[in-house]
Amino acid sequence: xxxxxxxxxxxxxxxxxxxxxxxxxxxxxxxxxxxxxxxxxxxxxxxxxxxxxxxxxxxxxxxxxxxxxxxxxxxxxxxxxxxxxxxxxxxxxxxxxxxxxxxxxxxxxxxxxxxxxxxxxxxxxxxxxxxxxxxxxxxxxxxxxxxxxxxxxxxxxxxxxxxxxxxxxxxxxxxxxxxxxxxxxxxxxxxxxxxxxxxxxxxxxxxxxxxxxxxxxxxxxxxxxxxxxxxxxxxxxxxxxxxxxxxxxxxxxxxxxxxxxxxxxxxxxxxxxxxxxxxxxxxxxxxxxxxxxxxxxxxxxxxxxxxxxxxxxxxxxxxxxxxxxxxxxxxxxxxxxxxxxxxxxxxxxxxxxxxxxxxxxxxxxxxxxxxxxxxxxxxxxxxxxxxxxxxxxxxxxxxxxxxxxxxxxxxxx
Amino acid sequence: xxxxxxxxxxxxxxxxxxxxxxxxxxxxxxxxxxxxxxxxxxxxxxxxxxxxxxxxxxxxxxxxxxxxxxxxxxxxxxxxxxxxxxxxxxxxxxxxxxxxxxxxxxxxxxxxxxxxxxxxxxxxxxxxxxxxxxxxxxxxxxxxxxxxxxxxxxxxxxxxxxxxxxxxxxxxxxxxxxxxxxxxxxxxxxxxxxxxxxxxxxxxxxxxxxxxxxxxxxxxxxxxxxxxxxxxxxxxxxxxxxxxxxxxxxxxxxxxxxxxxxxxxxxxxxxxxxxxxxxxxxxxxxxxxxxxxxxxxxxxxxxxxxxxxxxxxxxxxxxxxxxxxxxxxxxxxxxxxxxxxxxxxxxxxxxxxxxxxxxxxxxxxxxxxxxxxxxxxxxxxxxxxxxxxxxxxxxxxxxxxxxxxxxxxxxxx
Numbered sequence: 001x002x003x004x005x006x007x008x009x010x011x012x013x014x015x016x017x018x019x020x021x022x023x024x025x026x027x028x029x030x031x032x033x034x035x036x037x038x039x040x041x042x043x044x045x046x047x048x049x050x051x052x053x054x055x056x057x058x059x060x061x062x063x064x065x066x067x068x069x070x071x072x073x074x075x076x077x078x079x080x081x082x083x084x085x086x087x088x089x090x091x092x093x094x095x096x097x098x099x100x101x102x103x104x105x106x107x108x109x110x111x112x113x114x115x116x117x118x119x120x121x122x123x124x125x126x127x128x129x130x131x132x133x134x135x136x137x138x139x140x141x142x143x144x145x146x147x148x149x150x151x152x153x154x155x156x157x158x159x160x161x162x163x164x165x166x167x168x169x170x171x172x173x174x175x176x177x178x179x180x181x182x183x184x185x186x187x188x189x190x191x192x193x194x195x196x197x198x199x200x201x202x203x204x205x206x207x208x209x210x211x212x213x214x215x216x217x218x219x220x221x222x223x224x225x226x227x228x229x230x231x232x233x234x235x236x237x238x239x240x241x242x243x244x245x246x247x248x249x250x251x252x253x254x255x256x257x258x259x260x261x262x263x264x265x266x267x268x269x270x271x272x273x274x275x276x277x278x279x280x281x282x283x284x285x286x287x288x289x290x291x292x293x294x295x296x297x298x299x300x301x302x303x304x305x306x307x308x309x310x311x312x313x314x315x316x317x318x319x320x321x322x323x324x325x326x327x328x329x330x331x332x333x334x335x336x337x338x339x340x341x342x343x344x345x346x347x348x349x350x351x352x353x354x355x356x357x358x359x360x361x362x363x364x365x366x367x368x369x370x371x372x373x374x375x376x377x378x379x380x381x382x383x384x385x386x387x388x389x390x391x392x393x394x395x396x397x398x399x400x401x402x403x404x405x406x407x408x409x410x411x412x413x
Numbered sequence: 414x415x416x417x418x419x420x421x422x423x424x425x426x427x428x429x430x431x432x433x434x435x436x437x438x439x440x441x442x443x444x445x446x447x448x449x450x451x452x453x454x455x456x457x458x459x460x461x462x463x464x465x466x467x468x469x470x471x472x473x474x475x476x477x478x479x480x481x482x483x484x485x486x487x488x489x490x491x492x493x494x495x496x497x498x499x500x501x502x503x504x505x506x507x508x509x510x511x512x513x514x515x516x517x518x519x520x521x522x523x524x525x526x527x528x529x530x531x532x533x534x535x536x537x538x539x540x541x542x543x544x545x546x547x548x549x550x551x552x553x554x555x556x557x558x559x560x561x562x563x564x565x566x567x568x569x570x571x572x573x574x575x576x577x578x579x580x581x582x583x584x585x586x587x588x589x590x591x592x593x594x595x596x597x598x599x600x601x602x603x604x605x606x607x608x609x610x611x612x613x614x615x616x617x618x619x620x621x622x623x624x625x626x627x628x629x630x631x632x633x634x635x636x637x638x639x640x641x642x643x644x645x646x647x648x649x650x651x652x653x654x655x656x657x658x659x660x661x662x663x664x665x666x667x668x669x670x671x672x673x674x675x676x677x678x679x680x681x682x683x684x685x686x687x688x689x690x691x692x693x694x695x696x697x698x699x700x701x702x703x704x705x706x707x708x709x710x711x712x713x714x715x716x717x718x719x720x721x722x723x724x725x726x727x728x729x730x731x732x733x734x735x736x737x738x739x740x741x742x743x744x745x746x747x748x749x750x751x752x753x754x755x756x757x758x759x760x761x762x763x764x765x766x767x768x769x770x771x772x773x774x775x776x777x778x779x780x781x782x783x784x785x786x787x788x789x790x791x792x793x794x795x796x797x798x799x800x801x802x803x804x805x806x807x808x809x810x811x812x813x814x815x816x817x818x819x820x821x822x823x824x825x826x
Contacts, residue, residue, distance in 0.1 A: 052491075059429045059495050060502040071494035074487040078465075081484035082472050088480065089473040096483050100513060101558055122558070125483045145514055145535070267557065404766050 003037040003127075003169040007137065007159035011045035012233035013079045018046075022174075023086035025236065026132065030092060037127040039166065040094075041137045041159040042083050044075025048305040060319055065110035066146055073098070073147045076136035076155070076243050081135030084134045094132040096333065099139040099147070104158065106148045113140055113148035115157065120320065146279075152212020155276070160217045162170045164224035170241075171226050173213060174233040180239035182207065183257040187392050194255065195238070198245035201255050202228075203346045204381045218242065243250065245349050253350035253357060254402040261391050263293070263341040265318030266323050269305040270333035277330045284322050290315050294376040294385060304332075307375060307400060310385055313339055341373065342391030344396055345383040358382050364401045372392050415538070416450040418584040420550065420572035423459035425587050425646035426492045431776060435587075436499035438649065443505060450540040452574040452579065453507075454550045455496050457488025458545040472510040476499065478523035479559055482552075486511070489549035489568070497547045507545040510535065514562070517571065517803045519553030519561045526553055526561035531578040548575065560668030561618065566627020573630045577637035583654075584639050587646040592653035593618065593625055596670040599811045600805050605666065608651070611658040614668050615641075617760045617794045630657065638756075658762050666763035666770060667815035674804050676706070676754040678786065679736050683717040683746035690743045694720070697735045704729050707756065707789040707798060717745075721787060723798055726752055754786065755804030759811055771795050775815045783807050 004208040006026070013019050024041060032066040038164050044052075064069075080096040087094035102117030112363065126133040137155025140148045150157050155175055163171035178193055199222030206215045212230050221228045221242065231239025247253075271277045275370070285292055293307045299306040311319045316337055323335035351357050358375075361382055365372055370393065372387035384392050419439065426432050439453060465484050469476040477483075481759040493509040493644045500507035516532030550568025563570050569586055576584035591606055593615065600606040610618070612635035619628045634641045634655065644652025645736050658664075684690045698705055705722045710720040724732045729750055736748035764770050771788075774795055778785055783806065787798035799807050 015467065019472060055429065055491075056495065056498060059432060060498045065497045067494045067498045067509055070497075070511075071491060074490045075496075077487045077490070078468075078484060081487075082469065083482045084483075085469060085473045085476045085480045088477045096480055098483075143580045 001035055001037055002033065003039075003166050003168040005041060005159050005163040005166070005168050006174060006181040007155060007172065007217060008043065008083075008174045008233060009155065009176075010043040010048070011176045011408075012082060013042050014046035016082065018233075019079070019082050020086050022083060022091050022233065023092070023412065024324070025233065026087060027090045027092050028346075035220050037166075039127070039135055039162055039163065039168075040083065041135045041155060042076060042079045042154040044072075045079050048075040048078065053228065069110045070147045070150045071344060072149050073136070073139045076138055080134045080136050087132055087134065090385060092132055093130060094134050095126050096134045096136075097126070098136050100141045100145075102133075102135055102162075102241075104140040104161070106142055106150070106266035108142040108144075108146070108148065110146075110148055110343060112151035113142070115140055115150065118161055123162070123166065134291060143167050153216050156214055157220055160220045160224070160226050160228065162311050163226045164220070166226065170229055171221065172229045172239070173229060174231060174236070175212060176234065177230070177231065178232045178235060178237055179230050180242070180256070182255065182405045183399045184259070185396055187259070188257075188396050190399065190404055192403060194240050196241040196243060196248055197255055198349050199242055199246055200245060201347050201349055202242045203254050204345070204378070205258050232251050238331055251350045251353070252348055254346045254348040255350075256347045257395050257399045257402065258345050258347060259391060259395050260343045262313040263310045263343050263385065263388075264313040264319075265304055265308055265309040265310050265338045265341045265385060266316065266319055266335060268323055268327065268330070268332050268335045269306050271307045271330055272304050272332070273302075277326075277332070278307070280329060281323060281326050284326060285311075287318060288318065288322060290319050290322070294374045294383060296374045296376075310341060310343065313341075316364045337376045340388035341385050342388045342394070343385050344381055344391065344394045344398065345381050347381045349380050351382070360401070361398065364392060364397050368380075368393055369402045414448055415448055416452075416579050416581040418452045418454060418579070418581050419574050419587060420454040420498075420568060420585065421456065421536055421587045421646060422568065422589075423456040424589045425462070426455050426496060426511055426750050427459035429495065431646075432492070432495050433499050435646065436503050436505070437501060438646065438682070440503045440505050443545075449581075452536060452540070452546045452575055452581075453496065454548045454568060455489060455492045456550050456568040457485075458492050461491065462489040482523045482562045483560045484632055485562050486549070486552045489551055493547045493549045497758045500545055500547065505545055506543060507547050508539050509547045509549075510539070511549045512571075513554045513558075515546075515548055515575075517553040517574070519555055519563070521557075521561065522556045522558070523559075525564035526555070528553055528563065531547060531574055533578050536575070536579065566629050568802045569627055569630035570633055573633045573637070573639050573641065575638045575819055576726045577633070581639065583642055584634065585642045585644060585652070586630075587644060587649070589645065590623060590625060590643070590649065591648060592643050593655070593669070595668065595816045596808055596812045597672070600669075600672070601809045602819055603812065606814060606822065607653050609654040609656055609661055610668055610763050612655055613658060613663055613793055614760050617673050617791070618669050619779060626655075632819065655743040661762065664763045664766070665761055666764075666767060667759045667761040669760045670808050670811045670815065671758045671760060672804060672808050673825045674801060675726045676724040676756050676798065676801075677732075678734055678751045678754045679729065679748060680719055680721040680722055680751070681736055681743070681745050681748045682719050683741065684720045684743055685717050685745070688730075690720070690739075690745070693742065694736060694739050696730060697739060698724075701731065701735060703732050703735070707787050707796060708788075709787045714809050723754060723756065725785065726754075753801035755801045755807070756796055756798050756800050757804065757807045757811065759815060760794045762793050764793050764795070771813070774811065776811050778807060781806055781810050788793045
């Protein structure tokens with residue numbers, strides 16, 4: 001008998017009417033596929049978590065993390081109780097279950113806990129009675145019985161973890177978009193909706209800014225080989241299947257074009273050779289919690305080189321200050337900041353099998369007279385830093401040449 | 414080391430400012446009595462439970478009881494997390510605990526569960542670390558791990574049950590009044606605030622309409638010999654101690670005058686003798702969930718009598734209908750309803766030791782020309798039914814003669 005997990009985000013359960021719509025959608029699914037063992041994971045109603053955080057902060061300036069988690073957990077407890085009621089009302093036997101009731105164990109990192117174990121016993125008991133288990137996303141319980149929350153993307157992680165534990169046939173992530181697109185349709189109206197992508201591609205696309213799924217949940221799905229489906233609650237179609245690379249029907253050269261428009265680039269001039277300077281600068285940045293993305297060395301001579309790296313623009317001022325503090329110790333010449341940088345990436349598992357992608361990418365950008373400032377690559381991704389003002393032009397041009405017109409370089413299967 | 418339970422109702426934690434005030438009150442208490450092992454029980458913020466019920470009913474017309482309980486439980490979970498945050502902020506180590514975390518077991522009657530067991534282990538663990546345990550009132554967990562709620566007065570019952578389990582020195586019930594009064598100050602401005610009453614007196618007074626404490630919690634406190642203190646959150650004074658009768662300093666003849674203004678009286682004329690008619694009428698009323706209070710027989714002849722009884726006015730129409738349906742079966746003469754009845758009671762453990770109270774009561778009412786329609790007595794209470802319009806006059810007259818002027822009949826100790 002098939003086992004399926006369906007996760008509904010905050011927008012999908014945003015008000016009572018939407019909760020009833022989700023119940024109707026679940027009923028419709030079970031009418032069409034009777035006997036399916038179904039776990040539904042729900043987030044807090046949209047805005048509820050922020051309301052609770054504001055409530056806590058109106059009480060104390062910096063809420064105790066344990067108590068903040070206890071408070072936040074009520075958000076999902078509200079939505080699962082309402083959703084279970086709505087299902088029962090529609091004739092679908094259902095039981096709401098908190099993380100504690102399911103047995104979702106986590107470590108003790110409040111507000112950002114990691115799932116360590118899911119006990120399947122209570123879930124199996126509910127499913128074996130033919131009931132839908134409606135599980136609170138985003139929360140867990142630590143070894144001492146304290147409530148924890150999983151941080152951003154937490155409900156997706158709950159759904160994927162349960163799907164992994166139950167060896168579910170698929171984990172459906174219902175959201176407000178119809179699936180994963182080849183790029184952002186707001187920038188590129190000809191963006192295509194993808195039937196399938198590999199976990200690795202999704203991971204590159206998610207971490208590069210495709211907002212559909214949090215990278216943690218994609219990583220989790222990849223690790224436990226859970227087939228994920230992203231689809232719309234409001235207009236449910238086949239959605240995008242996120243599956244093992246080996247199971248992809250096609251392996252196009254480039255699957256998607258992603259971007260981050262809010263980058264900044266810091267350059268430290270005439271850094272003496274050796275690994276010590278790198279250790280110093282990046283160590284200091286890490287101490288301050290600043291995430292460095294692309295790193296390049298240029299103008300390399302016998303004694304020194306220019307070091308450039310990108311950081312999120314919102315922390316670029318702080319990052320520059322740290323770099324400047326390092327300059328005297330390094331005996332470098334100075335550090336300066338260029339804001340308004342965009343990072344554009346082409347992603348596709350097909351790149352594993354073909355090397356023409358980088359050259360093609362530079363040629364497309366050159367045609368548009370876009371200056372490539374930095375380059376970074378992984379096995380299935382090539383990223384470039386370009387001036388922010390050309391970011392959207394670059395996305396559209398790359399999308400046109402790589403995705404709308406299939407490129408002449410064909411994939412060796 | 415002293416162990417104390419303090420319970421704060423919905424009004425006391427009605428908003429963030431009030432929660433901070435409760436935290437300050439708790440801190441002040443611990444500053445004055447350092448080392449006290451303290452459990453704080455909190456209700457949901459005032460209005461929150463009603464908001465959640467309305468939310469459920471906007472979703473489905475009759476919410477599943479299990480799911481409604483799961484939803485309602487979030488009300489207390491919110492207030493305990495906020496209160497624990499506020500305590501920690503003020504330098505008082507505190508931990509919020511849900512019923513599940515404490516281990517408050519109940520039966521399975523959703524929305525009206527009875528506590529069957531409280532495990533003290535987690536509480537002891539928290540208290541032994543010198544922390545305040547901030548426990549969710551009103552909720553429990555049944556044998557299968559489902560959340561239950563305790564019904565009306567539930568948070569008081571949680572507090573008393575924990576006090577009983579921990580053999581606490583006292584259980585303080587903080588509310589919006591300064592204590593228990595000798596009668597309702599809104600009716601009788603000279604009502605006196607009582608220093609102490611016995612559990613039995615409080616039980617008679619609570620069930621007769623003194624709104625301070627729910628009878629279930631008083632009964633619980635009596636059974637487990639928990640000293641209760643009722644006092645104001647907003648103007649905390651010594652409050653009223655509710656203690657074992659043997660521990661009362663004084664045993665006044667009459668402790669309080671209580672009333673119910675919304676009664677109705679039904680009379681069935683010429684009911685044939687024997688217990689069968691009583692069985693029929695009161696059986697039918699009970700089947701319909703109608704609570705009968707006072708019962709009297711009058712005009713007794715060889716063959717028949719007139720049967721009168723009081724019911725809450727809101728169900729009097731339904732009760733009359735049931736009585737009338739019984740008339741042919743009973744071969745009685747007819748049934749009629751008098752609405753606008755008030756029930757006035759004098760309560761006091763001193764009555765156990767003296768018999769002059771009833772006579773004195775009738776004399777007071779006769780002086781005011783108030784017609785006594787029915788009489789009911791218990792060991793420590795005498796109640797009369799009078800026309801509603803004289804209800805307040807009766808309360809004031811009885812209060813004056815029994816409480817303001819100590820009556821001439823003295824108590825034999």
